[in-house]
Amino acid sequence: MKRTKSIARIAFLVVFSLFLGCASPSNRLRNHLLQTEGLIALWDFSEAAGNPRIAQGVAPFSLREMGRPIERVKEGPISGYAAYLHDSAFFSLPHAETGRLNIHGKGQGVTVMAWVNWEGNTGFVGGMWNEYTDGGRRQYGLFVHLPHYNGADQVCGHISYTGKPTPPFPYSSDYSASKQTLEKGAWHFIVFTYDGTYIRSYLDGVFEAREPELIRNTSGFEGLPEGIVQSKNPYHFPDGMGDNGSDFTVGAVVLSRGMGNFFKGKIGGLAVFDRSLTKHEILEINKLTVFN
Template identity: 40%
Template sequence: MHKQDVKNRISGHSSLVAFWDFQEPAGELRQAQGPYGYVLSEQEGPIERAEEGVFGPYSAKLRFGQWLNLPRAACPALDFHGKDTALTIIAWVKREQRDNRECQAVAGMWNETDKKRQYCLFLDLHIWESADQVCGHVSSTGGPTPGHPWCMTTAIGATPVAQGEWHTVAFTYDGAYARTYLDGRLDVRETYNPYAYPEGLYAGGAAGADFTVGAVYRSGAMGNFFAGHLGGLAVFNRALGDDELAQLV
């Protein structure tokens, strides 16, 4: 499907919360389209506007160590929590080839340091014998999984996300299952995708996690950096179905 058609489907979707297409030049705030014009601010210097895009001629090129931040108090519609909550995050990414094997956070409300985890779309989590796949992290407690040093509750696909290529990665949660998608299809993996999780999502309250893009707060500092191009990011307040996601590639 032509990307303008995809953009129109996203912008006109009844469940859209916010959609960023990253056409702004370096040094400017990135403002969302849709019912909530939430603004992402650059962290660790201006984020380059690369002349290679998905929903226009440009994309944001995050260097390792950069990320975008949206304060929690400024984005109440992104505070998904409770047992009946539902969401979808879709990102259009081009991973950068690098030696660092740290897992990469794409977007979510996920603060490991203060045990304020809620939800986050990741790549390359190194748990459950995984690497390089799309991951949808969910937590009902905010802290690590009992018996483990980290949170282990996550949907993880089967297919590695290639570096140096554009891919559409997505994560949904419907209150019962977390699911991950690669290029518009459910990337089925026994036990882990779909991942049964009826516990719901942690309610962080006023002191909960910010919405961050390209990194999360962990071990007392920002980390789990995504490095590469970000061509688009969309968040919905419903778990989109397989057919819907196939139309948004």
């Protein structure tokens, strides 16, 4: 009897291994993400235009189209589809429905990752970030191309505790920026992590540290005649994340003139974790990423 059970177990393992080997790259990536500790939400953007985009994870968070119906295109590493954002369209989830996406606190970690084909200009990818209401309800957000404080054509991870601009500046300067730059019109895997002390930006699974450098647009302020010299990757920010009341948006943020920082291009997946993933974990996810 024991021998029979042993043979049956071996047969099961062989069949299971064959199944995994035959699984499509997109299924392997999706399954890996769903099994990764700390996942709060994963959107694969498989839904057709006119429909909410529903997350897998701890809750079916429902992103609504704003501005116009958002076209679905047949590209992307998770579902084989992507949302094509242009003409000031974006997605939104009201603050009252953010639930566990409302990640905040001293020492609290967060990871936001996305698979994007970016066409240029400053673009907000996803997170809880509002630069205007009540003086600012910034919290956490993944951007591409923030040139004002040395983030041109780069992956940028923004964190705020107060929700307001960084004193004494008119904007928030508290973001990491990858050393590598994105190629416009090409698919990339972009990530930022925050461990409660440092923000780090990754491009295509790789973190590259930046040496301390003079930060643009920081000179001439009171107490800063020569400006600030600091590293943008990792970016030191021990303050933590505030609980500041922003909606969760994808593709745009609230600015003083209304919605802005519109992402232009395709988003084939977006995931949020309530911890800082390690370099090894991010590299493994990149290895599983196959762009169709």
